[in-house]
Amino acid sequence: MSGRGLRSPASAAASLVVPLVLVALAAAVGASGTPSFEETVTLILCNLIIVLGLQIFIGNSGVYSFGQLGFAASGAYVAALLTLPATFTALQTPELPKLIADAQLGPLLSTLIAAVASGLLAGVVGWPLMRTSTLAIPISTFAFLIVAYNVLANWDPVTGGSSGLVSIPRTTDVMAAGLWAGVAVVVALAFKWSASGYRLQATREDEVAARSIGIGLMRERLTAFTISGVLCGIGGALAVHQSGVLSPTTFYFAASVTTITMLVVGGARSVLGAVVGTVAVATVNELLRNFEEGSSVLGLISIGATPGLAAIGLGLILLVTMVALPEGLSGGREAGELEPIRRRLRSRALSRSPAAAATDRARPRSARGSAGSLRAEGVSLAFSGLHVLRGVELELPPGEALGLIGPNGAGKTTLVNVLSGFQAPDSGSVFLDGVEVTSWSPARLARAGLGRTFQAALPFAGLTVVESVAVGAMGVGVGQREAVDLAVNVLERLGLGEQAQHPAGLQPPGNQRLLGIARALATGPRYLLLDEPAAGLNDEECRELVAILREVIQDFGCGILLIEHDMNVVMDLCSRVQVLDDGETVMVGTPEEVQAHPAVVEAYLGTSYATGAHA
Amino acid sequence: MLELRGLKVAYGGVEVLHGVEMSLGEGEVVGVVGPNGAGKSSLLRAICGLARPNAGEISFEGRSLRGLAPEEIARLGIALVPEGRQIFGTLTVAENLRLAARGDGSETMEQVLERLPILRERAGQRADRLSGGEQQQLAVARALLRKPRLLILDEPSLGLAPKMIDVIYGLLEELRTEGATMLLVEQNAARTIDFCQRSLVLAGGKVRASGRREELQRNPEVLRAYMGRQL
């Protein structure tokens, strides 16, 4: 089995069964169902397309948008206006531009144009919205929904105002809906498994770690937002050509809640979840609607008419899901990832493609032996009145291991944060191979060859081991196939090859730290900053870690800066050690020099130990 | 008064305490020293209810502390002076103190302000305007106002100038002579081992050495715990 994709062909095939099933079911219903059943199924399929649109953005980014139905509305209106005969548009929308008013396009063409229009709208709206913070996006997209509603409801001469449009040709049949739904599923899966999709998922798993491997938050979110807009537009266009009527409230708050409920109940993170959720919730909805007119249970208890019962029921289902089953019915897994299939596939290790095997020692971008270094000059940083760093200097050439030690609160992690762009110093500069990079963002630095790990492992828990390493390469622009080869290479070096298809979140702590290192290595760094990689490791594991890091320096040629408290690791690996205390450099020297130096001993243990009064 | 048995605690998914045993009697002053990453903070967090142990027992005056909320543990009489002080910067000094005082506070407030007159001076100022040393005094004062049965201090000398450390330890000495029960966690081993009757050396999540002051001062394990194998 080649390592060209991130999943085995069998697993991918299993997931792609879903769209085929959808199309087949649609055909079956079309052939044998009653007209009303056919209508119901058609509407469910149109809903599904919208929910898939939601899944593409919400599921992959982990950020909720409450405005996607604004794009369904735009798609619906564009498609409706394009298919309404000229006589009708003259009556309902007198000020509509003649070109559109006279147009009477067929269903396919109008749907395609609606898709493009919605996509453009999503791109335009998304560009400012995706630049706002993660918490502001739900709010600003909610505002967009209300603005869209407001415009549609008040622009009478063009949109028909709050009474909406009628007599729209009813051209969507169950087969058309089924085919479009199948296409939508494929699009959603293709996006999720693309490099762009993986980068976006990384931001969902851990925003900080994602930035450290070169991923641009805004760009990835905007991409998904736009594609989501396209799908929602298609769903809206198809739906309106099934019902024949359209008003601003069709795709407004109630529909937003319903579609979000469908997504959440099914499990937002997977496409299968979107499908399962839509079907489940729609079914429950229909059942409850039947009760709304009033009925009797088992002919014994009679329930009076309760309009709104369905909506209340859905609200309760959403609430219970959030509290009791946050991952939804699918648990965030695709069809090919369900437990029985997974168990059978797990035993097969992921092997590299032959081409990669030939260039075994190949690594993408580290250039061994070239001049340059990572340099900090006079870096100072104060925080709430406390001086955390005072005029610190540091130099790390490629191919060397520099240890950074010091007591708690000395400023070691802060220094690494400054070097990697996560914190800006009050004064001083950072130079990467001669270029001043003090103000660069972490993502930009990653793309320029600086990688780092964090004190907490920050794993991409929802991705598999190989996915979370491959996304490191994808973050710096490597294509998916090459990224996978690279990832497998790195994993095997670190002894994690067997774990490739396992979820990263379930790895034991020692492996998770190694994964963090692997992920940083996948970005092809010239300089690697490791923050306490040995924390929580036992003696045996520490020795292995030192061996691995030595190999990494040898093969990848990168310079490693190592914050560590475990002296054994530092002494074994580093050729030089820099000691920080209270924000200042106490000394820089070889491990032996540092270990014996009284100032260092004093910094850790206090004066009496340094002067040898004890032991 | 306080007893820990087989305590295992994880931090960020990594297990940092691999089965710690410890006991503390009334009126004792016990130190816990060790390099960073040894698990000292996790130990304290577990006692105070901020971290849930994976395994093991914590009992205080006969009651099990596992599963109790932090505020319940605080009301049982355990007061923590946390690492980094964590005073409420946006509240005034007086407000910080008032928050801590328990009901019948006015008498204790006077006593505390007697010990730490600088706080009386700065009563109306916002707490984030205080220097590091003054903030540390505020943090200790807050804990004292709770009239605790057990006072726990997490790295009280962190980031303080030597003179300030003297002031703080002077206060602790006063408290010790008054019979306070204290658990003192520090990275600076020498001062702590000197100060406390008994200490534990924690490294790599395990207790590497423990004993009375005189024993530990002769124990090479202490140096090894910090500085690693001698090359």
Add this chain to the structure above:
Amino acid sequence: MLEQMTDLAQSLIDALALGGLYALIAIGVALIYTVMGMMNFAQGEFVMLPAYALYVLAGLPFALAVGAALATGIAIAVLAERVAFRPVRNADLAAQLVTSLAVATILQNVVSAAVDARSQSVATPEVLSESSQIGAVSIPNLEILTLALTVIVLGGLGWLLYRTRIGLEMRAAAENFEMARLLGVRANRVIAIAFAISGALAATVGVLIVMQTGQVSPTMGLTPVLVGFIAVVIGGFGRIFGAVIGGLVLGVLSSLLGTYLPDGLVPFRDAIVFSLPVAILIVRPQGLLGAATGEARI
């Protein structure tokens, strides 16, 4: 000239009154956010349900009905926290947001089912639809009431937060929840009280809206909650004072646009008002006053 000045004065007072109303809404949202970290979608329903209390109790003396409305607001807020929000207290932002959305939907539809989906009329005391003459300016009594209430609420909130024990606990919890608990502050109590106050504020807003429009509808809470969210965001996350500013700005803007927009654009007033905050966010992503990080959130 005098007439223009009078008109201008009246427009400004109209604007301030609406600004005050929006500020009241914003405080309710901000209070829950600063203490609990949650943006509460159901805040609109905390406005809507008390308004329906007025409708249901239409026969009673007005003052009594208003009292019942206040009680309703407090009760529903505390109940929602206990039943729906406490289980997800430690979940991530998205989960909490969606949970509050669920609560909002349930409440909206319960009212829809119990009463009617369409809006209903509510009779309000005559005096409120009249105006009083102050100098050359004629101000609707309702606006005087709104302005007075805003000032009273702001004053009362300031008193509560800065002069009472519970206010002290809330400010401490807003800055560092964990440390507050270590000092014995009961988490559940602080959060419940924040919700109770928020519910009372929402009820006040609901009553004021009924007095202005004479109508209630199940979806009347949608605009207030959006206003509240946007006010909190443009004021700077995590700052109650910022939310007040945000609410004032939105209200004043909305009112002035209503007065001075050319006729053809008037129907799009809401669209314009709700689009502008996004512009602010792009230029200044941390909000007008900046997000509160280690700085006073209240």
